Amino acid sequence: DIQMTQSPSSLSASMGDRVTITCRASQSITNYLNWYQQKPGKAPKILIYAASSLQSGVPSRFSGSGSGTDFTLTISSLQPEDFATYYCQQSYSTPITFGQGTRLEIK
């Protein structure tokens, strides 16, 4: 199974900050990497697919990069609605696996 490891597990930041979350796969997954945002009590929402493609309707302050085993999600300027938990997920092979999540909190 492919293990997905996110860092950090939690992060405190202020409105307007630039934030980067990292995801590492235990083996190469080329570009088969998605990012999701989840708010308390809600279903996850896809932000980025195929490592760097922005899902329709997602603000352009979100961006993804990376390939192989190392990936990043960047939020260029934090807005109040961005405080949530973020998950990476590999779509390279079954079993499909997620990172443990990164909780983004207001400083």
Add this chain to the structure above:
Amino acid sequence: EVQLVESGGGLVQPGGSLRLSCAASGFTFSYYWMSWVRQAPGKGLEWVANIKQDGSEKYYVDSVEGRFTISRDNAKNSLYLQMSSLRADDTAVYYCARALRAGIWGAARSFEYWGQGTLVTVSS
């Protein structure tokens, strides 16, 4: 508008069974892979199972293999998860999720739309 509505969750005793349903609308159900993803209270996301458009391929996470069965009825635009031999660690919110649109890398194993989830609690 794409909608996925889960139902069938509830309280069940260890060793018991439960059948979850997901009613889909707003898209051509038979065109997409479908999945179940769960989330234990206060924990992260765990993929449970997925099924091909025509039901000919099904895959499971090891922890549910042999206990859970995913199925679909394209005529009824519905996805199901039959759960048996339930254990306390199966307690979670179960989400129904639709794959990404075709033509994207890993589309079948990605999740573009999610339901609101249904809570399954396994406890005596």
